[in-house]
Amino acid sequence: MLAEPQKEHQWLQKLVGEWTSEAEASMGPGQPPEKFKGTEVVRSLGGLWVVCEGKGEMPGGGLATTLMTIGYDPRTKRYPGTWIGSMMTHLWVYDGELDAAEKVLTLASDGPSFTGDGLAKYRDVIEFISNDHRTLTSHVLSDGKWNQFMIAHYRRTK
16 A cells, blocks of 8 residues: 655655745636735645645635645545635545646536526646746636636745
């Protein structure tokens, strides 16, 4: 049962560290974008997983804590993960893949729709701009196309 970290696990280790974030999100059609700030501490779990704990402002006001996990499964050659937040009861389950250039990790999930009617398809995209700057963009599938509703810039502090 003892797994050894592989190249794909090493890619995840680039996330390890302390980060500040500045984000902008539009939480519904016709609503103006809101800006918010936060921090994130990412730690390694055995070199196989990363655990990302975020804290900060929420669109619409208030504070939130979030917890993301991402790993790599050599059997499926996919990046599984989860995301939970103190502001909601939904457990987001990720299924991800890394692009050929090894700069962009796309995580697909299903979650509550903005309309409140059932679930919608989402994807979160993590892209490294440099070793100390990455972005996270969130998209929702509506009317057959992917619409970005959030972008966060993360900058390494440690």
